[in-house]
Amino acid sequence: MRFYWIRSTSRACFIAAVVTRVNTGGMALDKAFEYTLSLERQAKNTHLISNREIKSLKRDIEAVMRRIEETRRAVPAPAG
Template structure:
């Protein structure tokens, strides 16, 4: 047995889940990664994930969080001119 994504889109779904949990549940990225993988919805054998894949997931989730924060700052206040 080895770690594997269930579908080709599973990795992206996992990253979306991590970002959502960090933003809405006030989890750290590491907690969100552990929780998301442990549910085994997008992957099989999450306990066998490589350190390289974990670092990659964390890096991409952090990039998405930064992108969301930048976008949030760029949106003008409603009614403002």
């Protein structure tokens, strides 16, 4: 089954995929973004994503990454 870019749903999935690659795979943010965008076997019609949308996606991904980092710092370490 191929991934088709549909703005209303694909945005959240794409952001989650990039953030997951960065956090669990240890990829750099830009590398994870490009890798996720270029999955030709799984992705179709990614050429329909405008440059404005790509910039917006990058901003949103960075915001999610900051929120995750803030949450990590806010949660106290377990005593033990």
